[in-house]
Amino acid sequence: MRTIRETSNMLASKAMSTVELVDASLAAIEVDTDHGGATYTQVDRSAAREAAAGSDAFRSRGYVPSVLAGVPISVKDLFDVKGQITTAGSRVLRSSHPAVRDAVAVARMREAGAVLVGRTNMSEFAFSSLGLNPHYGTPRNPVDPRLLAGGSSSGAAVSVALGHVAAALGTDTGGSIRIPAAFCGLVGFKPTARRVSLDGVVPLAPSFDSIGPIARSVDCCVLVDGVISGHTLGTTARPLTGLRFGITSDYVGDDLDETVSTAFNRAIGVLRRAGALIERFAFPELFELGGRFPLASITSTQAWAWHRDHVARDADSYDARVLKRLRTGEGRSAADYIELLAARKRFVRQAQSRLAKFDAWLMPTVAVVPPEVARVELDDEAFFSVNAKVLRNTSVVNFMDGCALTVPCHQENELPVGISICGPALADASILSIGRSIEALLRTSRQIAMA
Numbered sequence: 001m002r003t004i005r006e007t008s009n010m011l012a013s014k015a016m017s018t019v020e021l022v023d024a025s026l027a028a029i030e031v032d033t034d035h036g037g038a039t040y041t042q043v044d045r046s047a048a049r050e051a052a053a054g055s056d057a058f059r060s061r062g063y064v065p066s067v068l069a070g071v072p073i074s075v076k077d078l079f080d081v082k083g084q085i086t087t088a089g090s091r092v093l094r095s096s097h098p099a100v101r102d103a104v105a106v107a108r109m110r111e112a113g114a115v116l117v118g119r120t121n122m123s124e125f126a127f128s129s130l131g132l133n134p135h136y137g138t139p140r141n142p143v144d145p146r147l148l149a150g151g152s153s154s155g156a157a158v159s160v161a162l163g164h165v166a167a168a169l170g171t172d173t174g175g176s177i178r179i180p181a182a183f184c185g186l187v188g189f190k191p192t193a194r195r196v197s198l199d200g201v202v203p204l205a206p207s208f209d210s211i212g213p214i215a216r217s218v219d220c221c222v223l224v225d226g227v228i229s230g231h232t233l234g235t236t237a238r239p240l241t242g243l244r245f246g247i248t249s250d251y252v253g254d255d256l257d258e259t260v261s262t263a264f265n266r267a268i269g270v271l272r273r274a275g276a277l278i279e280r281f282a283f284p285e286l287f288e289l290g291g292r293f294p295l296a297s298i299t300s301t302q303a304w305a306w307h308r309d310h311v312a313r314d315a316d317s318y319d320a321r322v323l324k325r326l327r328t329g330e331g332r333s334a335a336d337y338i339e340l341l342a343a344r345k346r347f348v349r350q351a352q353s354r355l356a357k358f359d360a361w362l363m364p365t366v367a368v369v370p371p372e373v374a375r376v377e378l379d380d381e382a383f384f385s386v387n388a389k390v391l392r393n394t395s396v397v398n399f400m401d402g403c404a405l406t407v408p409c410h411q412e413n414e415l416p417v418g419i420s421i422c423g424p425a426l427a428d429a430s431i432l433s434i435g436r437s438i439e440a441l442l443r444t445s446r447q448i449a450m451a
Helices: 004-012 018-034 045-060 104-111 154-161 178-183 218-229 258-273 284-290 295-317 320-327 334-355 373-377 380-399 428-450
Strands: 040-042 072-076 115-120 144-148 167-172 187-190 210-215 244-247 277-280 360-364 403-408 418-423
Touching (some): 004 018, 004 218, 018 045, 018 072, 045 115, 072 154, 104 115, 104 167, 115 154, 154 210, 167 187, 167 218, 178 380, 178 403, 187 218, 187 380, 210 218, 218 403, 218 428, 258 277, 258 360, 258 418, 258 428, 284 380, 295 334, 320 380, 334 380, 373 380, 380 418, 403 428, 418 428
Parallel strands (some): 072 167, 244 360
Antiparallel strands (some): 167 210, 187 403, 360 418
């Protein structure tokens, strides 16, 4: 599948109709499914074909509501889609009533003319960074099926990486967009949480839940973000010369895989040679996130409030690992929870102060390369250890109420690695503008290396 603009230009030039494009998408999905793929929890072929035919009819009459018109997309199985049951990757909700209306983000994508082809698989209730799902199968990494695709938006990333769709809607509570995007060699954007309505989305932790795109380019993410947020950001590429980027070895730079460290440091070198100013800075407050005040404590407390009635009725239907994480919020006192919220407020202020002099904070998106499925599938101790390591860097941005973009920084012969461009709340336009420039620079560097 091409980028959104490439797809839109192809439709505009009549090189292919939306019906033909969607038929090709559905055929590719069928091939994936026939080969054991677990990318989707539901594919509504008739609705997708009907929407495609309608898009072509509108285009023939001169009505093209946006650049997304006729473009196939997928949505994570957390989003309500009118007439469908939202299972959130779980058996717990399998008997729920179908949604009576679309989630706001889905409705906005439809209004823009995008064609929804399927609901993507995920970690149950979005409560894992690895993408394992014992109910619907585990989406495998298209780079190597022995590897995990990352989570929780695992199927979302795979649907883009396999070329089924031009973009996918995902959610991100502690990294669930950026992690699978990085593991699958894609671009993922976590906006400032308040910018995109969560109406019609199964919650995990409302303090951190965010909605954003996974796609093939920063430009694709800009286009989708403009639709789902209702506010198109002006994001022309910014010259890198003179931009000041902060990097830190504290916490997010600690104990990196060699492949990740090599790719990240190489990218930093490329940026330096392009005229960017790189400054290492101390951020000791980060260590509290792995100690006294982890994001997971707030997440599990808020998640337990939503899940406790479901657990009381149907605990046996949960993924045992998800249930174990949920129960860590069960006994937390109100006083402890209030202390956690106060700690988060302090951290937001500290982060704003630490990052004030930088145009962006750069870090490896994930500290490790995609883990092997076999390593964590049956071993609980390995699962929880790897899950925590994978979440470590991305969750910092959610905790500080920030925004972040991951773009690939690996070479063609390496496992996928992402570099994250991070900023404080409402710095989205600046982060996306810088992201355009970094993406272009790293793509050129990759092409030179291949020549």
